[in-house]
Amino acid sequence: MTRLRTALPGPRSLELASRRTSAVASGIGSTLHLYIESAEDGLLVDVDGNRLIDLGSGIAVTSVGNPAPAVAEAVHAQIDRFSHTCFMITPYEGYVEVCEALNELTPGDHEKRSALFNSGAEAVENAVKIARHATGRTAVVVFDHAYHGRTNLTMALTSKNMPYKQGFGPFAPEVHRVPMSYPYRDGGLTGAEAAARAIDLIEKQVGAANVACVLIEPIQGEGGFVVPAPGFLGAISAWCTATGALLVADEIQTGFCRTGSWFASDHEGVVPDLVTTAKGIAGGLPLAAVTGRADLMDSVHVGGLGGTYGGNPVACAAALGAIRTMRERDLSAAARRIEQTVLPRLKALAEKTDLIGDIRGRGAMLAIEFTEPTPEIASQVAKACHAAGVVVLTCGTYGNVIRLLPPLVIPDDLLAEGVDVLEQAILGVAG
């Protein structure tokens, strides 16, 4: 591998790894123990000069590039003017402008409002606060395989115990979990059938009149890039409208062009009442949002929402730079092109080995699920990719999914090379 200068990890990374052991809490893990010094579109350069192909984008964050010129420029300009005032004390234009952009870009052309926060989990927490306040109801319905964050409420909303919840309870009450549409593992239920199964449980076990919101990732992220069968989201959405429950789409991983449109709800023609966003929103700076129907968002009393740093001016400048890049370079089209080049290659690969059970995903959010519902194969494949200098991530309730989240601006040759390495890794493990 000409991009690699040393065995991985190299000597400087090993040195940092040992400092880390005595300084950083061991509960925080890292997928690769390679310390990064700089990046270019689609490449991460480590402290030993090894150049890694990035098919993870820091978990769907650096979609616009890393560093992205428009983001870097906006951040520099903003931080030279002022770094913080607290929007709740003295406001500034960037926050308003990000909210205007979110109101315009999220699904539906109804009147909307937005509120800004620091992390995805915080956005989800606030969406639940708003849904409860607006409806006067308390129950929150979530799905099998869901991932919504690591704070107390969002741990309760998240499905998988290990590593996210083990030993961290007790969890927030009034969270009810129902089955997801998971075509590869639910016997091929149609979207309508899977929705009927979920709705029946909600009505029998929770009671429609108690449901403040149904919270769903339109394509599940950490849970395994599960794409529900067509019609599932629409049926859930229709039930919400009929019963007065709010539909909250968690678009934190799927949003901002990742799946080939601004938001994944767009593919199914679903218009959620509230949408949560984060990850890809600001080119790597911490920013998150709740956007939704004006009547719901404005139902909360003044001072009921907020936070010291939420909508920090530097993060807002970064978001405006990132969104400008998405518009100017049409990154939704770029995500669709990534799907068109990678998906056929993965499908052809699946023909060559019985290890692969399912190939799925949309845009630049693509996954390989291995047949066995255990983590060994995915973990061996990921390790082989890492050893060859390609960053791929695993996910899934069974830990048996390899997921691809390349930067949307990745050059074609790097993407092709990354997929070559992945193919070889899988064929190598298949023997």
Ligand SMILES: *Cc1c(COP(=O)(O)O)cnc(C)c1O
């Ligand atoms: C990552 C993620 C979150 C949590 O976001 P953080 O910024 O890590 O708190 C919530 N929901 C989904 C769908 C995510 O992918």
